[in-house]
Amino acid sequence: MLDWVLNHGSYAVLFILLVMAGFGAPIPEDIVLLAGGVLAHHGVTYYPLMLVMCFMAVLLADTIIFSTGRKLGPAAYSSPRFARLLPQKRRERIERLYARHGGIIILLARHLAGLRTPFFAMAGIHGMKLKRFVMWDALALCITAPLVTGLGYFFSDRLDLILKGVKKTEHFALLGVVILLSVYWLLISWRSYKKNFPKSPS
Numbered sequence: 130m131l132d133w134v135l136n137h138g139s140y141a142v143l144f145i146l147l148v149m150a151g152f153g154a155p156i157p158e159d160i161v162l163l164a165g166g167v168l169a170h171h172g173v174t175y176y177p178l179m180l181v182m183c184f185m186a187v188l189l190a191d192t193i194i195f196s197t198g199r200k201l202g203p204a205a206y207s208s209p210r211f212a213r214l215l216p217q218k219r220r221e222r223i224e225r226l227y228a229r230h231g232g233i234i235i236l237l238a239r240h241l242a243g244l245r246t247p248f249f250a251m252a253g254i255h256g257m258k259l260k261r262f263v264m265w266d267a268l269a270l271c272i273t274a275p276l277v278t279g280l281g282y283f284f285s286d287r288l289d290l291i292l293k294g295v296k297k298t299e300h301f302a303l304l305g306v307v308i309l310l311s312v313y314w315l316l317i318s319w320r321s322y323k324k325n326f327p328k329s330p331s
Contacts, residue, residue, distance in 0.1 A: 131160050134146065134160070134164035134168075135164055135167060138164055138165070138168045138173055138174070139173070139174070140174060140178070140179065140182055143161060143164070143168075143174075143179065143182065143183060144182055144183075144185075144186045146161045147161050147162075147183060147186035147187050148186050148189060148190045149190075151186075151187060151189075151190020151191055151193075151194065151245075152190055152193075152194070152246070157242065158187065158242065161183075162183055162273070162274060162277040162278050162281070163277055163278070163280060164281060165179050165180075165183050165278050165281065166278035166280060166281025166282035166283075166285070167281040167282070167285040168281075169278070169281075170281065170285045176278075176282060179278070180274060183278065184267075184274050187270055187274065188263070188267060191239075191249055191262075191266050192259075192263060192266075194246055194249045194250050194253075195249045195250065195252055195253040195257075195259070195262050195266075196253060196259070197250065198250035198251060198252065198253025198254040199253030199254070199256070199257075199259070200253075201254060202254060202256075203254060205250075205254050223255060224255045224256075227251070227252060227255045227256075227257055228255075231252060231255075231257050231261065231262075231265075232261060232264075232265040233265075235248070235252060235257075235262060235265040235266055235269065236265050236269045239266060239269035239270065239273060240269065240273060249262070
C-alpha cells in the first residue's frame with residue numbers, strides 16, 4: 130500500500146484515499162498520511178498544502194459519517210441485530226456516556242484504527258452537536274496529522290522502523306482505551322450496586 134501511494138501519489142490521490150479510509154475502506158489512514166510526508170520530502174507535494182489537504186479530507190469523511198448517524202438517529206438501532214447487541218438499558222448508558230464525556234470519546238476514537246467509524250456514527254446517533262464533534266475531531270487531527278506526516282517527511286529513509294512504531298502505538302492506545310472503559314464500567318457497576326443493594330440494619 131505504501132509503495133503504491135509513493136509511486137502514484139498526488140494531492141488528489143491522497144485526498145481520495147483518506148476519504149475512502151474514513152468511510153471504512155481497508156486503507157490504513159496512517160499509511161496514507163505517512164506517504165504524504167514522504168512525498169513532500171521528495172518535492173512531489175508542498176508540505177503545508179499537503180498537510181491542510183489531508184486534514185480537510187479526514188475531517189470531511191468523519192463529518193459525513195457523524196452526520197449520517199445523526200440523520201438516522203435511534204432508528205439505526207431498530208434492526209434485530211442491533212437490538213440484540215445493544216438492548217435498551219445499554220443504549221441508555223451509551224447516551225449518558227456521550228452526554229458526559231462525548232468529546233473525550235471522539236478524541237480517543239480518532240487515534241484508534243477500526244473503531245473511528247462506529248464511534249463517530251454513534252456520536253451522531255446519540256445527538257451530539259455537530260459543532261462539538263467537529264471541534265474535538267479537529268483537535269485530535271491537529272495532533273495526528275502533523276505527527277504522522279512529519280514522521281514521513283523527516284524520516285523518509287527509515288519507513289520500516291516508523292511503521293513498526295506506529296503499529297505499536299496503536300496497540301498501546303487500544304489497550305489504554307480498553308482499560309479506561311473497563312474502569313469506567315466497574316465504577317458505574319459499583320455505584321449501581323451500592324444504590325440498589327439494601328443496607329443491613331445496624
